[in-house]
């Protein structure tokens with residue numbers, strides 16, 4: 001009896017199975033507006049129980065990568081309406097991942113008038129791809145003022161309402177992988193001396209305020225959050241209090257009653273191990289659904305579900321290359337290989353042309 005392929009619930013939603021398509025940035029949203037190509041791509045993959053969309057910016061200021069979508073303009077809401085209805089027609093549910101890139105950005109990728117802002121004026125090491133000039137060093141961001149923080153919180157709230165208006169079942173707050181909310185959590189990127197910096201109670205404040213306000217706006221069972229304890233992506237080094245900080249965050253997120261907590265683990269791609277102890281702590285402290293991710297195949301997914309380590313299993317690259325991943329895993333059929341060269345390139349190649357199972 002498979003747990004992975006059996007129905008379940010997420011908050012008040014019914015899911016057709018326990019497999020989640022992980023959020024995957026694909027850079028096909030020309031002009032930052034979702035389009036019919038994207039709707040087709042998601043519809044191909046709607047055999048999942050839940051799809052979490054690619055990172056989508058709540059603000060012009062959060063569009064740090066080329067061709068990523070937003071959800072703050074009318075055109076974007078209309079584009080997402082087409083995506084949500086294409087997914088629902090195939091039976092999956094969909095949460096939109098709200099991703100504000102913060103300091104992981106470049107002005108050339110931002111629309112006119114937008115600003116590159118972050119908790120503190122500390123640049124992320126490394127380079128950012130731009131369509132205009134190729135790879136560029138990531139500049140020093142502007143430190144957010146109190147007014148910027150308040151305005152950005154409101155952008156998250158409006159974006160969540162917009163996502164619901166577009167027909168999304170909910171939103172996932174991206175507080176992982178070095179983007180804005182994690183930039184607040186981590187002491188290397190947040191050196192503020194006001195109530196948003198310093199002790200973890202202060203560094204966690206903005207993500208928790210965003211989560212509370214978004215939950216208030218659209219309902220707590222429509223909101224999930226993604227965290228990457230021990231993640232180092234985008235220049236986020238490991239530090240001594242990591243486990244204690246994420247324990248604290250989990251406790252407070254649990255108090256908000258959000259629908260789910262989604263844990264990132266990129267160790268199968270060579271990132272540092274995420275200690276089992278923090279995953280167990282998060283499982284113990286967070287009473288709603290827990291989504292595990294990172295390097296899963298069907299056997300490991302079934303094992304972790306059976307052991308009660310999580311409630312849902314998210315898969316990234318497997319879904320990217322295999323639109324019919326559920327059928328393939330059920331049939332124990334071979335998988336298409338992922339083509340990394342077309343992860344972020346415009347157009348249908350490496351996007352909607354992965355062949356279905358023979």
Ligand SMILES: Cc1cc2nc3c(=O)[nH]c(=O)nc-3n(C[C@H](O)[C@H](O)[C@H](O)COP(=O)(O)O)c2cc1C
Pocket residue numbers: 022023024025026053054055097099174176177226264265266268293294295296314315316317318343
């Ligand atoms: C091309 C690509 C784009 C990604 N974009 C996002 C993203 O927008 N938001 C996010 O939280 N994670 C993103 N990730 C991470 C995945 O959600 C997932 O955590 C990762 O692929 C590990 O799962 P896997 O081993 O099943 O692929 C991305 C990964 C890939 C390969």
